[in-house]
């Protein structure tokens with residue numbers, strides 16, 4: 001297999017990258033529309049001699065001044081008896097040429113300045129950014145007018161003047177992106193192995209600045225076209241060529257208005273608007289693709305996704321919250337089989353109880369939790385099962401009814417939301433916003449007091465309500481999110497990995513807080529984590545998931561001291577235990593299954609140390625063990641009994 | 642080997658935090674690392690433990706030469722490397738001998754590079770792209786890092802790998818240069834438990850197979866228990882307790898260490914125990930508390946703690962701690 005390295009080396013990932021890019025771009029309607037608009041006008045410019053019925057600046061007949069549009073002259077004629085359509089078509093060439101070349105100059109200058117300032121920092125940055133600020137303050141157009149008026153108004157001059165003055169925003173944008181990329185860990189890693197600056201710039205900074213530069217370029221082109229039109233309109237265009245701006249200038253200057261010849265003005269104006277609009281739409285589309293923002297906040301929109309089959313209605317128990325045989329699939333548009341993210345999972349939660357949900361990343365924990373609240377992303381569908389809250393079937397509720405349950409019945413602290421707080425609004429404001437969002441009729445004057453009360457509940461001093469998220473430590477931000485989740489006095493809180501990124505001491509503080517809230521407010525909590533130790537420290541019941549199914553479900557003591565499922569047992573062996581520091585940790589070989597390509601039979605079979613023939617052929621069902629609600633899904637249980 | 646492998650003495654790093662007001666005379670300093678001493682033997686594993694903001698990562702950057710120390714010295718294989726610049730580090734082969742594995746495998750890989758580009762990049766940087774054993778080295782590094790068979794991964798992009806696999810890629814990129822010391826800054830904290838054991842076992846194995854010394858930086862003592870020879874507990878830029886792993890775990894002397902050990906979750910509900918949960922967070926390292934820097938949070942502080950800074954005391958030849966309660 002030594003050959004692979006060589007063959008791989010010659011493979012070209014660029015094509016693959018472009019395809020991936022195109023597939024995403026396709027989805028942006030504005031982007032595609034912009035691209036089409038732009039392509040049309042570029043084709044018009046390129047094939048101008050074929051399209052134009054008359055030659056460039058060709059006077060058809062002096063007597064045909066300001067003739068309205070007709071079959072002979074599609075866009076009418078102008079003051080010199082020239083065909084407006086032909087001039088429009090040739091004008092596209094001039095306007096686009098100026099736009100593209102001037103933008104090219106601006107992008108090169110702005111890009112270089114931004115890169116140098118962002119990457120090298122220090123004196124260079126100071127100098128460049130001062131200069132940029134000065135240039136930014138001076139209004140472009142008057143300066144251009146002055147310069148062009150002083151020099152010979154040739155097309156080349158105009159391109160240079162527009163190009164040399166239009167780089168400032170590019171410099172700023174590129175600088176801030178460079179700064180952002182530079183502070184990322186992979187750049188530090190490259191420095192640690194001794195990479196030179198040139199290497200870092202070309203291999204690490206540029207590839208990540210490029211997308212922004214492309215978006216910026218699109219905007220700069222449209223700005224350049226506008227500037228050229230403005231200059232021409234002011235009579236500073238190159239008299240030997242005819243751009244759209246100049247067409248406007250001539251029409252205006254030579255009485256098109258008073259002659260009522262609207263066509264001489266409207267069509268060149270239309271050309272400018274068309275290109276600028278096309279470029280703006282394209283820019284927006286590109287931005288969406290290249291700059292996806294993370295919108296996983298507590299204000300995520302909900303989607304009605306329930307797709308229940310008709311079947312006998314199971315009887316709910318007396319529990320506060322109960323999931324019965326829930327199955328959730330993620331569908332895709334590419335016609336592949338849906339990902340069976342969660343299958344046949346059940347649990348119950350009573351008042352004041354703490355349920356631990358444990359499993360490796362990708363095993364469906366978050367999916368299951370989002371499904372309880374029907375907040376799944378649009379591809380996710382509950383394909384089977386029920387969720388009962390106070391005996392009401394949540395899967396059968398309308399969206400309006402569901403909204404009454406969300407936040408005021410069951411509330412959730414989203415995974416990673418700690419890092420998705422709005423950086424430009426104070427934490428207090430964001431909590432107030434959460435209150436208003438979920439209780440629109442909340443008396444406005446009561447809100448500040450409520451915010452303080454919530455903050456107090458989670459142990460944040462009132463004087464910190466006006467601080468911004470970046471002034472909060474990770475632990476404090478997590479507390480603030482818990483405060484938001486408490487805003488509508490829910491009975492159930494789902495906490496999705498609230499301690500994962502935190503230090504052990506802060507973890508302990510958050511756990512202590514949740515435990516306190518549970519005792520004080522009688523909350524029931526679902527605590528999602530991959531940390532078995534935390535679960536052992538505070539949960540009553542534990543649901544261990546593997547690859548979308550229940551591996552084992554039991555009270556906490558059984559899980560740790562009498563587990564029946566090989567996965568639970570292996571997971572315990574992999575977990576460090578300071579009471580046995582000499583214990584060698586064993587990892588579970590292999591990886592969790594891909595949910596769109598599940599193995600036949602038991603989902604754990606490829607990694608299970610106790611696997612036997614039947615496991616590969618038949619999916620184990622959920623076995624009840626004893627009568628304490630202990631459930632495990634493994635063929636071994638049947639065999640030993 | 643009489644020569645010490647790595648010797649750190651009185652190491653300090655202060656960052657300027659800007660002046661409190663325009664008229665203030667002295668700029669304020671962030672005392673990120675504030676007098677750190679320790680030594681490391683060849684192929685030894687030391688765990689550096691402490692809360693976020695205690696200066697662990699800054700210490701690692703100082704050792705890597707990615708930050709310049711304010712004071713103190715670092716000796717590597719007997720040579721003073723404290724103030725070497727980038728070029729000198731490269732010419733003394735330090736950029737090959739000392740490698741770093743960063744905290745976040747999601748952040749420390751460039752998303753636009755393929756795995757092959759990432760793993761071969763160190764060779765490119767060190768001008769070793771045309772050595773005859775290049776492919777073999779890449780293959781070996783990847784397989785030693787548990788990416789087997791290597792060619793399955795070469796053409797993939799980071800986003801196509803799981804967290805554990807990404808961290809293996811980072812480790813493979815470090816191994817390809819055959820280092821002697823690996824600084825691992827929270828290498829497993831972003832990973833799933835089942836994979837954590839794998840990465841830790843991998844590092845333990847490398848240390849035996851390749852004689853690599855490891856400085857394992859973590860906030861979670863639990864994760865390194867069985868694998869580190871020694872542990873150093875850091876608080877606000879200083880080491881407050883250092884000793885052999887087992888001894889510190891069984892018999893912690895510093896109140897901070899005791900608290901840290903008490904909050905490590907024990908995976909057995911029958912062993913739920915009283916935990917010493919310190920309130921608040923590591924104070925801002927701009928204003929280091931007077932006396933013992935731990936005293937505002939110390940559950941057993943006495944009056945003199947606010948006044949005198951406790952010195953490091955040797956409890957026996959492999960265990961030291963800095964607490965006034967130990968002075969008797």
Ligand SMILES: Nc1ncnc2c1ncn2[C@@H]1O[C@H](COP(=O)(O)OP(=O)(O)OP(=O)(O)O)[C@@H](O)[C@H]1O
Pocket residue numbers: 656657671672673691692693694695696697698699700860925926
């Ligand atoms: N470049 C810098 N400029 C100013 N202050 C800094 C800089 N780097 C680190 N600090 C500060 O130094 C202190 C120690 O930081 P460091 O990153 O070393 O902590 P840490 O223990 O590694 O934390 P974590 O586990 O969160 O990474 C912190 O208060 C931090 O804000």
Ligand code: SF4
Pocket residue numbers: 565566567602603604605606608609610611612615620633634635636
């Ligand atoms: S059913 Fe078979 S493969 Fe699955 S966990 Fe049980 S023994 Fe292992």
Ligand code: SF4
Pocket residue numbers: 895896897933934935936937939940941942943946951963964965966
């Ligand atoms: S010196 Fe005092 S404050 Fe510091 S750790 Fe010891 S008892 Fe606590």
Ligand SMILES: [Mg+2]
Pocket residue numbers: 697698826
């Ligand atoms: Mg750190």
